[in-house]
Amino acid sequence: MNTELNISGMTCGHCQTAVTNALKRVPGVQDARVDLKTGKAVVEGHAELPALLAAVTEEGYGAQLHQHP
Structure with missing residues (x-):
């Protein structure tokens, strides 16, 4: 199962x-990938x-669940 988060405050x-x-x-958590450019994290x-x-x-840092459109 993957959880996507929006992360704020990373510079x-x-x-x-x-x-x-x-x-x-x-x-x-099995793995976590954080993308500085997009401010997104994917947690497995x-x-x-x-x-x-x-x-x-x-x-x-700030964090909230990423809502897909």
Whole structure:
């Protein structure tokens, strides 16, 4: 199962790495890919959405579920 998030506040590669690592530490996450240019994260696994959002905000960035049109 994939979860897509919109991430705000990233400005550099360090930010991208911090968000990626935070997401990968969440229980149930198998992999996380964060794209600095688009501000999107794709998380693979069965992690709970509140835990994913909390992991990102605890690093100092904004996060919300990506809504597909």
